Amino acid sequence: MTNHPLAGRPAPRSMLIDVPALVSAYYTEEATGKVSFGTSGHRGSSTSGTFNEPLIAAIAQAICEYRLQNGITGPLFLGVDTHALSEPAYRTAVEVLAGNGVQLRLHDRREYTPTPVISFLILEQNRRRQGPPADGIVITPSHNPPEDGGFKYNPPQGGPADVDITAWIQARANAIKDEHPEAIKRLPYRKALQAETTAFMDFITPFVDALDEVVDMDAVRGAGLKIGVDPLGGSGIHYWAPIAERYGLNLDVVNAHTDPTFAFMPLDGDGKIRMDCSSPYAMANLIAMAGRFDIAWGNDPDFDRHGIVCSSGLMNPNHYLSVAIWYLLQNRSRWRKDLAVGKTLVSSSMIDRVVAALGRRLYEVPVGFKWFVSGLLDGSLAFGGEESAGAAFLRRDGSVWVTDKDGFCMTLLAAEIMARTGRSPDEIYRDKLVADHGATFYNRVDTPITEAEKAVLKRLEPGSIDAGHVAGIAVQKVLTRAPGNDAPIGGVKVVLEDGSWFAIRPSGTEPKMKVYIESFGGEALWERIYAEALPLVFSRSR
Incomplete structure (x- = not known):
């Protein structure tokens, strides 16, 4: 839990990314990684072979094929953020989407587009029911470091794609990248922008004008x-x-x-x-x-x-x-x-x-x-x-x-x-x-995770945790599935009698383990729970 000595201070120039090298690697380095959709789409970096043009083109092609198979032939709203790899990935996506004849909708003046705006535009289009359903893509790794890129798909319901959709896109994209790159249809970027199926529109004004429908402006x-x-x-x-x-x-x-x-x-x-x-x-x-x-x-x-x-x-x-x-x-x-x-x-x-x-x-x-x-x-x-x-x-x-x-x-x-x-x-x-x-003390700690620890978390069941007490407080329940929808949580949550709890799960977007703890007994109890949580899960559950 010790912070870096420069935490909260300006980054030294030596820590800044080399943008030309990062973008060059996007086009020239081999895409050695696999397409992997976590909780928020695929993320990676060009220098590690996990966010390169062949990989992004394969994802875009897989989305085009998913749309066609499921009758999603309305407009696709494409958004992009300010990360260095977002621009080259945007160009790749435009080329492939236009090459597949997708009714592509781009922000005029080549503006950046936030995630909620794409969701809003999809839902507004579909609410009017003027033709086939619309969907969208947002090119972003969210809050990840500057060297990362991200690519996520929002189907016609406007939000993040469910696991069955991302599993299909992931499998098909990996097959295209590794076995059938010839399946990718694309147009040169300039021609893609001029295609009859590509249109530009103002994404900002409709969103801004509707804000008072949700907040009392x-x-x-x-x-x-x-x-x-x-x-x-x-x-x-x-x-x-x-x-x-x-x-x-x-x-x-x-x-x-x-x-x-x-x-x-x-x-x-x-x-x-x-x-x-x-x-x-x-x-x-x-x-x-x-x-x-x-x-x-x-x-x-x-x-x-x-x-x-x-x-x-x-x-x-x-x-x-x-x-x-x-x-x-x-x-x-x-x-x-x-x-x-x-x-x-x-x-x-x-x-x-x-x-x-x-x-x-x-x-x-x-x-x-x-x-x-x-x-x-x-x-x-x-x-x-x-x-x-x-x-x-x-x-x-x-x-x-x-x-x-x-x-x-x-x-x-x-x-x-x-x-x-x-x-x-x-x-x-x-x-x-x-x-x-009452007051709570809540904190999350991120730690490295081994393949063995991932395997333990994956196979956990409530009976895997055999403990009557944690930090001297009786265990009330052990959860490996969520109470609201009975979906697996990908780890474990242990709830104590006083309302305190801890949860451990692997990250869906980064190679780390996340340990969440909330204490109704202040920081001292939090520390006691933290000291016992990992040994409890990774010793008694093997």
Whole structure:
């Protein structure tokens, strides 16, 4: 748990990526890796052979074939973020999609496009039911370091593709790359842009104009709040000025620049450049400015995550999720009373207590926003949120907004909360939620993982953990499947009698193991649980 000595400080020039070398490797290095869709699409790097042109072309071709087989012949909205590898992958995707005759929709002026905007455009197109269903692709590795690239598919339901879809695309893409590269159809980039099936449109205005259908922008404007925004060099960087103008907000973008090296980013806790808006180290620049604003926030490069900065500093993501749920359930009068609240099972138990106190039903699922998509789409879920600072909720009238994580609405909601209550979200958490439900100490630790440890986690069953107590507290239950949908969690969660718990699972996007612990007995109990958790799982479960 020791932080890097440069955590929260500017990155030395020696740590910055060599953009020309990275892009060159995309085109020239052999794609030795396999296509692998984790919780948020395929991710990799060109220098490691896991994000190179043959691999990306194979994924794009596989998506084209999946669409054709499933009658998805409407427009495909293509989004891209600001990572260095996103531009070459975008060009490859355009060539292959156009080569397959896909009705391609691109942002005019070659603007970057955030993940929630792609989800919004898909759903708006399909809501009008004007022709065959639409879908989308977002080229982004989210908050990953600058050397990484990412590629994810959103089918017609607007959110992340479910496991059955990604499994098919993954298998077909690997077969194309390794055995049938001749199956890839493509046009040269210029011809692809000029193809009859390619069209350009304004992605910004429709999204910005609809924001007041999900957030009370009149209240935010009326309160006259001074708002600070750091886009962290991400894809939503050119959205904030139109939002401020459209709704009359006193909003200051403190960093209006993009740079594929992300040289302006303070180093994260482990000493890497990572655009993680839930990290106090990555958000150090905005935190230092907190005194200039009533409320401030940042987003990751594809704008599907949020980081809320109050006068006291960066809010813990779990704390803000709890406050957002508490506020929304009491201030959305047009929402049905039978709506459930979705959370991943590694999110804070404070959410459980807030939801129960307000007489609502909890829907607890494994990690991955895809588990919330159908509920948000049909309006049976009011809210879906992940501990990693990603969430979305319904429009004010109870209809679907987006079915992917939305960093715009979660941050603007913080301003609405402050405007309507007169209190900042951190004050509400401290003075209301903790007072009513008790204080928790929550932290996640990421550690390296071996193949043997992956195998142990994969075969775990509730009976694999034979322990009556952890840290001197009785074990209440052991979970290897989520209570909300009975889906496997890919690891284990152990819940103790006092409400404390720990969970261990392999990362779906990086070669590491994630250990989540929440204590209702302060940091000291957290440390005791941490000391016992890994030995318990990896000794008694072998």
